[in-house]
Amino acid sequence: MHQSRLFRRSLSCAVLAALSLAGADAFAAKVSRLTPPSELFASGNAKGPVISRFMQGQRFDLQATVQPDAGLTITDFYFSVDGTTTSPASLDGNFQLTYPFANRLGRVDESASDATCVDATSGKTTGKSGCKLAAGLPGNTVVVSQRAYANYSAGVHTLKIIATQSDGSKISAEGNFEIVAPESGYTKAKNVIIFLGDGMGATHRTAARIMAKGYAQGKAKAPLTMDTFPYTSMVMTSSLNSIVTDSAPGMQNYVTGNKANNNEEGVFPDDTLDAFDNPRVEYLSEYLHNLQGKSLGVVTTADVFDATPASTAIHTSARGNGTGIVDQFLDDRAQTGLTVLMGGGRKWFLPNPSNSVSPQPVNGSQRRKANDYVLSDDIVNGWGVARGKLDPERDVIADFQSAGYAYAPNNAGLNAAFKNGVPNKLLGLFAYSNMNVAYDKIAGRRGDSTVVDAFGFPDQPLLEEMTDKALQVLSKNKDGFVAMIEGASIDKQAHLMDTDRWILDVIEFDRAIAVAKAFAAKNPDTLIIVTADHECSGAAILGAATASAAELQAKPNSGTGIVGVYEAAKFPKYKIAADGFPQSTLIDNKMLIGYGANADRYETWLPNLYPTLDTQQPFPPSQSPPSPSTRNKDIGYFVSGQVPGDQAVHTATDIPLSAYGASAAQFHGVIDNTDVFFKLASAAMAQ
């Protein structure tokens, strides 16, 4: 770590005694974390390309974890950039500060006398429930912050934290960050639409093309809509702390321009226990809402608290904090411009007074104080956001409605919301948790609603219908919009290695893209990108079955015996129904998929009648098998897994990105997922 001691002092006898007992290294004064993350701080390397980057005026928090000498405390601190004390964000542009600078400074530390939070023997923090700091830090550690910093000067800047100890000595450390100006040569994109196929790698796209369009003589008979997009990049997807990302940084990296740790959304990591106080980075939605007045639309087939939708607008280090996440969607709408929110997840919106008084209504609410949020003064003042409240009793649907959002509980309700004209704002909550997948929704529309009935939601819209409605609402804003539209269960079903279900979800996703492409054709100041947060399952198209559908059913443990490779695979021929989906996925000589990042499973090559239990779906039919490791156990062919647990996992494989519309030509080559943010922002800010 690149840091220096500005002033040394003589240690008192008492302190020296303490050091000798506990070990000098453990208690030597230092800055153990400086945010934004930088290689300058981490390794002393002041040169790129590994550096945190921000657009001009994009807000972010400065933060440091300071460990004073033993027996001392931190009495004061300040941050400096390029040798100058940091000041409030410039009043240029649309950033209007309404609070005194000092109120944007914050510090978090433990009370030294608190035996629960600081172990008396080791002198280290315990990290126990109710404490403030993570475990293992010296008990006098302090986390200091300056919230909502912004810089308008393009280039690399040196960041320094200077902290004063209680004996007057000072400790400091240096890092750096880069400010990026909008790139030139862009065509203005008033509207930005991000299609995020969760877990969708190249295999998932190809499989959907083979099934939905068919091949003959080696050529696809027709492209998917996403295939028609004229520009393509390959995207590197790693997170701040792993080559393999989860969906939170996988999404948020696209819309903050910076890497986050796995499980974290719109924040950098820190050393406090509060999941909602991490150093924030301004989202594309917030940046463009503040700068240009754009609206935000979030559309997903998942629970709306899920990592991908939340990583467009929510700031938390714990992606599972559903109560606080859905509250923040509403509370910070003035910051994000949230205008459309659609998906599943009704359970987080229902009032639950159980944390205060009984009786609790039998409404299935999952709201709890333990995953709600309350923000500190520095965040509230710095970012101008709502403080939040631990309020499981809150009726969030009613609050959305009071704020002017039309509420649609099902597809009929969605259509009804448009009967008297396009609403100004829209909330759609079509399922208790994740929505049903296309495979089961389509079955319901074709007359067998066994699964959707069992889930309790027989009338759920398809993603293309949600997309159409979202674009109608969002396009009412003359200043444009940012929309994130997610095909969520491509990933969820790939985790479960339920081949037929994820392929149909890619087809559903592509049909939604077609809706947006038609919108962009009429509104050429629209940029659409189709991408993924990561690949899931290491899916691979092995070939096709050498057996008929009847033979597969008669012998579901055929295993490798019926896998036709190379020319034996030929060209599987699926028949597409009028609704755009295959009449059946169980055809003679069907396409076969293998998984390179697989857990143990029993393979039959047959469609599964019921969806496998989704651990985020708390209202499953009782026939759902618990996991791929038990599904088809008595009839299938055992495939040994290569990863622990019950599900296939994400991989670090680069994923394809396709672009269409204004500034689409800027997407080419192999790029990092954070690069996408600067391209989207440059397109939105082009003249």
Next chain:
Amino acid sequence: MNGVVGTIAKAIVCVCAVFSAPLHAAQAAGTGTQRVPNLLAVRKDLGPPPKGVADLKFHDIFKTPVGDKGLEASATLLALDGKRVRMVGYMVHQQPAPSGAFLLSPLPAEISDEDEPLADDLPPSVVSVELADAANRSVPLLPGLIKITGVLHVGAKADAASGRVSSVRIALDAPVSKALLGAAPAAPKPASKPAATAAR
């Protein structure tokens, strides 16, 4: 089932029907059936409930389709309030092990109240089952499907230790409670392990 899936499902429904029954049977009969007391064991033929006892299924607990503002108790559930019922389900694997009560789930499930309470993956139809005169007795974990009989109570009650609120509870019949407490503890975990590699 029509259409996609349609044709498929019809074609394979027999297969699935065949293997879904053995799936459950295998779990019920799997590692540790011998530890399940007879009063709670699920045999191939469940048979009719005892006299004065009505069967209650998990999918009968709430009205379907789900209401615009959330779940609502079904008429079936409300009609059985205060009466003896029989339910079949999985004992939720709780950490730490519960005392005097356990949760019955329609699917194998595992929870840890010591973890940070993030998204709760338990189905809302989970039923709290209270043992008779066993407030401080640790409840042995039974694997696979079990059947229970007891008196149904509809209405919220919070568990003092976990803070979990149960809207549907069953006061276990005394003989069943006694048999359960006499079962060998430390049975193997259920098949479901949601935490390790849940979809992310």
